[in-house]
Amino acid sequence: MPISSIGSLRDYYAEESAKIQSEFTATSNGRKAIAERAALVDNIIVELCREHLVADGSRVDKLCLVALGGYGRRALYPHSDVDLLFLSDQAAHARYRGVTRAISLPLWDLRLKLSPLNRTLADCDKLHGDNPEFNISLLDSRFLAGDAQLFAQLHDDVLPRLIHRERHGLLSNLAELNGKRHEREGNTIFHLEPNLKNSPGGLRDYHVAYWVARITHLRHFLTAEPDSIWPPKLREEISQAFDFLAAARCFLHYRQGRDDNVLTYELQAEAAAAGIGVKHLQNIAPADWMRLYFRHARTIYGLSTQLLDEAQPPTSWLRGWYKDWRTRRSQSNYTIANGRLSLRDPAVLRDGGQLLNLFVFLAGNGLQLSRETENQIGEILQRPAVPIPNLWGRFRQLLVSPRAADALRAMHSVGVLVSIFPEFAAIDSLVIRDFYHQYTVDAHSFRAIENIHRLRQSKAEWEQPFARTFSELEQPELLFFSLLFHDVGKGMSLEDHPQGSLQAVENVFPRLGLRQEEADTIRFLIANHLEMSANLMRRDIFDPATVRAFAEKVGSPERLKLLCLFTYADIRAVNPDALTPWKAESLWQLYVSTANYMGRSLDEERFHAQSTDMQFVDRIMPLLRPPVTEAQLSTFLEGLPRRYVLAHTPEEIATHFRMSRQLNDNPVQSQIEIRGHLYVLTLLAIDRPFLFAGISGTLAAWGMNIWKAEAFANAAGIVVDTFYFTDGYKTLELNPPEADRLQKNIQEVLSGALSLETLMRGRSGSHSRRPPKVGVPTEIRFDDSSSSHSTLMEIITQDRAGLLYHLSAAVANTGCNIEVALIDTEGQRAVDAFYLTIGGAKLGPGVQEALRHALLSEEQA
Amino acid sequence: MTRIEAIIQPSRFESVKKALQEMGVQGMTVCEVRGHGRQKGHTETYRGREYEVDLLPKIKLEMILPYNLVDGAVQTILRTAKTGKIGDGKIFLSQVDEAIRIRDEERGEGAL
Numbered sequence: 001m002p003i004s005s006i007g008s009l010r011d012y013y014a015e016e017s018a019k020i021q022s023e024f025t026a027t028s029n030g031r032k033a034i035a036e037r038a039a040l041v042d043n044i045i046v047e048l049c050r051e052h053l054v055a056d057g058s059r060v061d062k063l064c065l066v067a068l069g070g071y072g073r074r075a076l077y078p079h080s081d082v083d084l085l086f087l088s089d090q091a092a093h094a095r096y097r098g099v100t101r102a103i104s105l106p107l108w109d110l111r112l113k114l115s116p117l118n119r120t121l122a123d124c125d126k127l128h129g130d131n132p133e134f135n136i137s138l139l140d141s142r143f144l145a146g147d148a149q150l151f152a153q154l155h156d157d158v159l160p161r162l163i164h165r166e167r168h169g170l171l172s173n174l175a176e177l178n179g180k181r182h183e184r185e186g187n188t189i190f191h192l193e194p195n196l197k198n199s200p201g202g203l204r205d206y207h208v209a210y211w212v213a214r215i216t217h218l219r220h221f222l223t224a225e226p227d228s229i230w231p232p233k234l235r236e237e238i239s240q241a242f243d244f245l246a247a248a249r250c251f252l253h254y255r256q257g258r259d260d261n262v263l264t265y266e267l268q269a270e271a272a273a274a275g276i277g278v279k280h281l282q283n284i285a286p287a288d289w290m291r292l293y294f295r296h297a298r299t300i301y302g303l304s305t306q307l308l309d310e311a312q313p314p315t316s317w318l319r320g321w322y323k324d325w326r327t328r329r330s331q332s333n334y335t336i337a338n339g340r341l342s343l344r345d346p347a348v349l350r351d352g353g354q355l356l357n358l359f360v361f362l363a364g365n366g367l368q369l370s371r372e373t374e375n376q377i378g379e380i381l382q383r384p385a386v387p388i389p390n391l392w393g394r395f396r397q398l399l400v401s402p403r404a405a406d407a408l409r410a411m412h413s414v415g416v417l418v419s420i421f422p423e424f425a426a427i428d429s430l431v432i433r434d435f436y437h438q439y440t441v442d443a444h445s446f447r448a449i450e451n452i453h454r455l456r457q458s459k460a461e462w463e464q465p466f467a468r469t470f471s472e473l474e475q476p477e478l479l480f481f482s483l484l485f486h487d488v489g490k491g492m493s494l495e496d497h498p499q500g501s502l503q504a505v506e507n508v509f510p511r512l513g514l515r516q517e518e519a520d521t522i523r524f525l526i527a528n529h530l531e532m533s534a535n536l537m538r539r540d541i542f543d544p545a546t547v548r549a550f551a552e553k554v555g556s557p558e559r560l561k562l563l564c565l566f567t568y569a570d571i572r573a574v575n576p577d578a579l580t581p582w583k584a585e586s587l588w589q590l591y592v593s594t595a596n597y598m599g600r601s602l603d604e605e606r607f608h609a610q611s612t613d614m615q616f617v618d619r620i621m622p623l624l625r626p627p628v629t630e631a632q633l634s635t636f637l638e639g640l641p642r643r644y645v646l647a648h649t650p651e652e653i654a655t656h657f658r659m660s661r662q663l664n665d666n667p668v669q670s671q672i673e674i675r676g677h678l679y680v681l682t683l684l685a686i687d688r689p690f691l692f693a694g695i696s697g698t699l700a701a702w703g704m705n706i707w708k709a710e711a712f713a714n715a716a717g718i719v720v721d722t723f724y725f726t727d728g729y730k731t732l733e734l735n736p737p738e739a740d741r742l743q744k745n746i747q748e749v750l751s752g753a754l755s756l757e758t759l760m761r762g763r764s765g766s767h768s769r770r771p772p773k774v775g776v777p778t779e780i781r782f783d784d785s786s787s788s789h790s791t792l793m794e795i796i797t798q799d800r801a802g803l804l805y806h807l808s809a810a811v812a813n814t815g816c817n818i819e820v821a822l823i824d825t826e827g828q829r830a831v832d833a834f835y836l837t838i839g840g841a842k843l844g845p846g847v848q849e850a851l852r853h854a855l856l857s858e859e860q861a
Numbered sequence: 862m863t864r865i866e867a868i869i870q871p872s873r874f875e876s877v878k879k880a881l882q883e884m885g886v887q888g889m890t891v892c893e894v895r896g897h898g899r900q901k902g903h904t905e906t907y908r909g910r911e912y913e914v915d916l917l918p919k920i921k922l923e924m925i926l927p928y929n930l931v932d933g934a935v936q937t938i939l940r941t942a943k944t945g946k947i948g949d950g951k952i953f954l955s956q957v958d959e960a961i962r963i964r965d966e967e968r969g970e971g972a973l
Contacts, residue, residue, distance in 0.1 A: 540872045540944070542917065582893035586871070586918045592907040781906075 009044065013110050016040045021078070021254055028276050030246030038076040041112065042067070042144060045084070045103070049145035052102045063088045063096045064146030065103070066154070068117070072140030073210075075246070078253035079260075081113045083137060084144075087154060090120045113259070121150070125158045127166045132173035135162075139211050163215055170215050171311050178208050178308060186576075189297045190439040193268075196249045197261040201297025203245050205304035206238075212307040230303075233375050238303060241296035244277035248293070251276045263293070265435075290431040294440050298429065302413055306371050309338050334361065340370040349380045352388035355416065360398045363407035369414065377414045385419055392512040395420075399480035405450035408484070412442060423504040424484075426491025438575035441487050448483045448573035452476075452565060462581055465588050466568050469561050472826050474724075475676050478518055479562050482525035483569060501526045515675075517649050524559060525566055532567040532590065536583065541590045544597075550590070551597045555646035560598065564591040598643060602820050603787035603835045605642040609634035616645060623654040636660050639715030641820060647710070652682075659684045660718055668747045672732075672739045678707060679732060681723040681743075685750065687713050692818050693808035694749045694756060695721060700802035701759040702742055703729045709804065709823035760802075776829045780855060782848045790819050790835040791843040795855065799830040807832065810854040814838075814847060862957040862970060863931045867922045868894070868950040869942040874920045877941045881924075884937050888973070889924040898951065919950060925957050927970045 017040065024033040049065060068083035070076055084107075086100045100116050107114045117134075128134050138159060143151040163170065182200050185191070189201035197203050213229040230238050251271055252261060263271070272289035275281035333354070335342050341362065348354045355377070362368065369377070388394065398404055411417040418425045427441035439447060455467040473479065485508070489500020502523060509519050531553065539546040554560045567587055572579040609631075617633060624633070636657050637645070645653070659669040663684060670683040683695060692711055699706055708724040732739050748754035778797040786792045795807065804823060811818060811834060820835040838847055869877055874891075881889065895916035905912045926934055935952060943949055962972040 536871070538872050538875065540870060540946075542948075580893055582895065582918060585895075589905070589912075589914060589918075592905050592912060596905065596907060 009047075009106060010110055013040070013044060017078075024247075024250055024254065028247045028251070028274070028278075028281055029243075030248070030250040030277070031243055033250050034070075034075045034077055034246060037078065038067070038071055038074040041071065041076060041082055044107070044110070046145050048103045048106060052099060053146060062091065062147055062150055063099065064148065064151045065144040066151060067140075067142040067144050068137040069140055070207075072137070072142040073207075074142070077246075077249055077259070079113070079256075079258050080253075081115050081259070082107070083115050084117065085138075085141065086116060086118045087124070087146075087150060088118070088120055089150065090122055121154060121158055124154055125162055127162070127169045127173075129169075129173075132170075132177060135166075135170060136174060136177075136211055139214050167215060171212065171308075174208060174211060174215075175308055175312060178205075178304070188439075189294065189301050190443055192435060192438055193262055193264050194293070194297070195261050196245055196252060196263055199297070201294075201299075201301035202261075203242075203249060203300075205300045206242055206245065209300070209304040209307045212304070212311050216307075216311045231371065231375065233378065234303070237299050241299040244292060244296045245300070247277040268433075287431045287433040290433060291429045291440070294429040294431065298413065306340070306368070306374075309340060309368070310371065312338055334358075336367060337370070339367055340373075341367045342370040342373050343376060346373075346376040349376060350383075352386045353390065353394065355380065356388055356391070356394045356398070356420070359407045359411050359416065360394055360401065362410060363398045363401035363404045366403040366406065368406070369410055374414050377416060381415050381419055387511075388420065391420070392514060395481075395512070396477040399449070399477045399484075402453055402456065404453060404480065405446045408446050408449065412446075421508060423488055423507055426488055426500075426504070428491075430491050432490065436574060436578070439573065441490050444573045445484050445487055448486075448569040449480050451569040451572045452479065452483070462584055465591075466565060466584075468826065469591075470565055472824075473561060473565070474558060474678065475518065475521070478521045479525070479565055482522050482529070482562075483566065485522075486526050486529050486566075486570070498527050498529060516651060517675075520649060521559065521562065524555075525562055528553065528563060529566055529570060532563055532587065533571065535590060536586050541586060541593065547590070547593045547597050548601075551594045551601075552646075554594065556643070557595055557598050558647075560591065560594055564588075599822060599833055600783070600786035600792060602641045602643050602822070602833075603790050603792070607637045607640050607642060607645055609638055616650065619650040620654050620657070623650055624657065628657075633657060635716070636714060636718070640712050640720070644710075644712045644720065656682065656684060656720055663718065666747075668750050670743045670746060672743060675724075677726065678724045679704070679727055681721075681725070681746075683719075683721045683723075683746070685719055685721075687717045687719045687817075688750075689817070690809070690812045691719060691750065692721065692821060693805055693812050695723065695746055696808055697756045697760065697802070697805035698742070698746045698749050699723060699725055700805045701756070701762070702731065702745070703727075703801075705801065706804050706823065707825045709821060711818055711821035713819060778856065780852050782843070782852075784842055787835055787842075789840075789842065790837045791848065793834045793836055793843075793848075793851070795830075795832050795834075797830050797832075799825050799828050803830055804832070806858045807834075807855065810858050811836065811851065814851045814854055816843065816847070816851065862925050862927060862960060862973070864923065864925050864955045864957050865931065865934055865938075866953040866955075867938050867942065868896070868919050868952075869922065869938070870944065870949060871918055871920050873942045873944070873949075874922075877922065877938055880937045880941045881922075881934060884933050885930060886924055886926065886934055889922050892921045892923075894919050894921045898948075917948065925960060925973055927973065 017037070020033050020036045020040070023036075024030065045065060053063070064087050066072070066085040066087050068085050070080055071082050071084070076082065084104075086096065086103075088096050097118070100118055104114055104116045119134075124138055138154075141151075141155060141159070143155070181198055181204065185195065185199045187200065189199065191199055195202060210229065217229070248263065248271060249261060251274070252263065252267060253259065255267060255270065268290055269286045271277075272284050272286040275283050276289075277292065278284055278289070333344055333348055335344060341358070343349070343358075349358070358373075398407055401407070408417060411420075412424070412428075418428065424442070427445070430441040432441060437444070452470060455463060455470045458464070458467050470476065485505050486501055487497060488504040489497035489502070492500035492503070494500040494503075505522060505526060514522075531550070535541060535546060535550055539550075541547070551560075554563060564587065568579065568584070571583060571587075617630060617637070620633060621627075621630065637653075648656070655671075659671070659682070662669055663686065668683065668685045670681060672679055672681050674680070681695070681699070685691060696706060696709070704725040705728055706723055706725045709722065711719060711721045713719045727733060732742070745754060745759065749756050749759065776796070776798040779795070781794045783792040783794070797803070808818065808821075816836045816838050818834055819837055822833045824831045836843055836851075838844075843851070867877070871893075878889070878891075895918055897915065897917055903914050905914055922938075924934070931954070935954070938952055959968060960970070960972040961968050
């Protein structure tokens with residue numbers, strides 16, 4: 001290519017550039033286009049060197065031209081900068097000043113964005129704290145023209161020595177630059193309009209991985225083939241990701257006519273229509289094209305962060321040793337380095353239970369997988385899947401662990417999540433292409449789970465009500481599981497995505513072995529997960545009719561808590577600004593109104609066979625053996641609060657009905673079962689004074705800590721009491737037959753055969769009163785307006801052993817009857833509501849005052 | 862040109878927006894706001910904690926329209942935002958002197 005004038009040089013450059021562009025348009029092969037463009041610029045620079053250097057042979061000595069950065073890597077995008085180093089040794093430095101200008105001018109005339117740099121060998125031999133980019137760009141240095149020996153000195157001597165000597169400094173500079181860039185880009189790969197170069201998961205991350213590999217393994221520095229530095233098992237995946245990103249970036253440069261790397265919404269559609277980066281240039285939907293982008297970005301992001309983490313020196317030898325020692329104490333199968341976990345014996349992964357335990361461990365300890373472990377898991381997943389024993393027990397433990405979202409991301413990234421739950425594949429990297437949803441559907445689900453766990457550390461005042469509500473949940477794992485699967489239906493061809501998600505969980509349930517009521521709660525949350533948002537936006541939440549209808553739909557306070565938190569987490573996971581304080585306040589307002597409605601309408605909203613929707617009765621009837629008539633069942637239900645019907649499953653109500661039929665044989669019917677971490681005592685009896693106090697007193701005497709309780713009565717005076725308690729002394733856990741003796745004690749106390757005082761005296765020594773951790777002042781409030789025939793007493797006080805017994809005994813001693821009771825505990829606060837009557841009527845001011853006095857005296861006793 | 866500011870119930874927002882779009886209103890600015898007029902708030906107690914609900918959630922719509930669309934837009938908002946209860950909101954109209962599109966510096970109604 002003889003250059004006779006700048007005109008012919010320009011023609012040559014334009015002609016060759018057009019050829020490269022034309023070939024790219026026909027093939028979408030970005031990798032080839034950037035290599036050819038680098039070769040084209042090489043030709044021009046070599047020719048210019050021939051003209052300006054070779055004319056005077058002596059001038060070639062001690063000067064060489066070196067390609068740096070992307071140009072050095074032979075990856076020159078259509079409008080990228082050309083980084084060119086004029087390298088000389090110290091003695092010849094001044095002599096060559098004119099050469100830089102002579103070669104740069106024609107390149108600028110070609111409108112190349114040339115960045116020439118004059119440096120000596122000595123400059124290249126030191127770490128530049130103020131310009132770390134220069135050190136890093138040298139890693140890509142490639143000889144172009146001039147003194148080849150000088151370049152060999154740089155590449156084979158100076159740089160390897162620098163890398164060896166300043167390895168930690170280089171890596172730490174790289175990590176800092178990378179961290180700042182990720183921070184500028186919001187630390188997420190999920191952008192509606194990602195920057196193909198700088199966003200996490202973009203080409204810069206690919207380069208970072210490449211540089212780390214070259215710094216940590218000198219042999220990689222000395223071999224020039226980029227792809228050979230990747231682990232063989234990941235090579236194809238990384239290569240495909242790079243090809244896609246390279247094609248997309250070339251497309252953007254050609255389309256925009258400048259170095260613009262933002263993949264705008266409109267250009268996503270154009271790239272998808274042109275099949276950029278897609279096999280056979282197939283025209284696909286923009287959402288599907290973006291799905292491909294996110295999958296590749298995930299690969300690159302995972303690779304770069306992992307290589308960078310693994311390359312960082314431990315912050316302290318002692319701390320590293322301590323963490324490893326601590327880990328070995330708790331889990332002898334794993335070793336930890338720089339927050340990444342490796343296996344001592346990969347063979348343990350053949351056991352599906354051990355494989356899942358690994359992620360449970362990550363979730364509990366905030367760790368990530370080492371690359372080696374990821375590869376080992378990848379190999380295991382090639383084999384046929386084996387059932388995992390106690391799947392729900394293990395998965396439940398993962399979900400409630402503080403770093404569950406990260407562990408789920410790791411599971412998904414290596415394919416374990418889809419291997420256990422193939423249903424989840426439907427939303428893998430699925431894009432909802434609008435200006436509202438920032439994350440792919442799978443990432444949204446993980447983020448929703450993370451939003452709930454983050455409530456534990458939240459200091460924001462507006463989040464405190466949600467944080468408190470989270471701490472009160474009986475089974476948070478049901479919330480997390482529902483969040484994980486709530487949008488799976490979006491990956492199915494159904495109009496109503498919750499229906500699809502329900503289908504998916506129905507497939508999953510048999511593998512998990514959930515209890516009926518657990519599965520029902522998950523079904524409820526998924527089916528109704530848009531209900532609260534819909535009420536917020538489409539209904540007047542200050543209208544009592546809205547609150548009432550919503551409360552009816554939700555049914556129980558526990559489900560209300562779950563749905564409120566679900567809505568909070570779901571909206572917040574759509575994009576970082578989706579849950580405005582305005583929405584959060586409105587959400588909490590609807591929660592409070594509904595919770596208060598549920599609590600304060602208890603006594604008014606009762607079951608009446610004549611006027612109530614009997615649909616739910618139809619669900620109970622088939623469960624009754626031997627069969628009974630609808631009238632018999634209705635007689636039992638008559639007068640019970642609607643809350644009772646809403647809060648219990650048809651199976652539970654059927655059990656209560658059967659127990660009520662046996663009251664003639666034994667006037668106190670009871671049963672104890674375990675639900676999650678709580679024991680549940682259900683007791684049916686004919687209403688009588690001191691009934692509630694007798695039960696709570698006996699439980700207290702046995703050292704049981706009552707968390708929640710409900711007391712309802714029907715029109716015939718049959719009381720259905722449910723007590724939820726923990727067994728702090730493990731009496732029932734260690735001696736299961738003791739449950740029978742506890743029930744016997746309750747029956748004896750209620751029949752008068754056993755004195756509660758005697759029982760409590762016998763036990764008091766072993767259950768001494770502990771000082772409270774947080775002081776809760778006692779508040780007592782009477783409300784005559786919530787019920788037409790009873791007085792609502794709400795009491796909030798310090799929770800303590802035997803509290804419920806003392807409260808209910810004080811109520812009974814004042815001559816009051818408990819019509820309905822709702823007992824709850826919120827950390828150290830007991831939050832109790834009693835609907836009380838005296839002589840079948842509301843409590844007068846005198847009785848209210850006497851009761852207040854009795855309760856406060858008891859507290860001070 | 863006239864600026865229309867409408868403070869409406871959040872529950873009516875979707876209907877109002879749809880109706881305005883159907884009658885030819887091409888752009889609007891929407892804010893989530895809190896406030897009160899004669900419809901004062903109240904205090905809600907939940908589990909012994911008091912929650913002041915003195916500023917109620919509303920949606921504020923703002924649009925600048927050429928004169929020929931103003932009456933239609935006002936009628937549309939009245940028709941779709943009204944529930945007949947206290948708290949339905951207000952509409953404010955004011956004169957706008959000039960509109961300038963930043964991208965191409967076009968002025969007047971053409972810039973709307």
